Amino acid sequence: MLKSPIVALDFSTQEEVIAFLQPFDEVLFVKVGMELYLQEGPSIITAIKALGHAVFLDLKLHDIPNTVQSAMRGLAKLGVDLVNVHAAGGQAMMEAAMAGLMEGTPHGQERPKLIAVTQLTSTTEQQMQQEQQIPLTLEASVKNYAQLAKAAGLDGVVCSVYEAAMIGDSCGEDFLRVTPGIRLAGGEAHDQKRVATPDSARKDGSTHIVVGRAITQATQPREAYQAVKNLWEGY
């Protein structure tokens, strides 16, 4: 899987996506989330793949195992590189997701990698304990979800940079730690709570970073992407 920063294409239309991608002359790893996929449908994946980019389809599935298995069987046919579920759906749901992906991946093609969201990067420990009524530290909850995902045979998790090293120790260095909540130093956090810079992500155990607004809302997105990439790669 490409190691370059994963750019969150949080736009509503294909036109906006094409206009954003137009100045880039390299292969990008991009993320299509609910906003874009629910408005444009599967054709947005075809359009992005036709430009040669790698795709993380971030739909965070969370339902009963049978429903998730059937949904994943369908998504596997889109030829994306990475998909996800919510670990809170449980081990049986995650196993069903993996089974669906394996059933749906066309013969001769590589199965998309499957990761699970642990605790959203917009969640604080206090929120988790009070609203979700989880009587653990945030780190312990993330570790529990990561170990469930590992036991279910998933390829990794979504977590914040602050939990990435701990998950590498607990689940193995080749277990993916995909970390959103990335900001350039001094950047606006917006709704994110567990934020970190691209260089701290590199030093603190992320295997991949996800960056949206710091790039897509920059006055010069291509330059912002290059700045993030340089920090992530250690230049």
Ligand SMILES: O=c1ccn([C@@H]2O[C@H](COP(=O)(O)O)[C@@H](O)[C@H]2O)c(=O)[nH]1
């Ligand atoms: O825990 C999570 C899981 C997913 N996301 C997604 O990543 C991007 C982050 O966007 P920014 O603009 O860089 O904040 C966004 O698409 C989220 O849906 C996340 O932030 N945290």
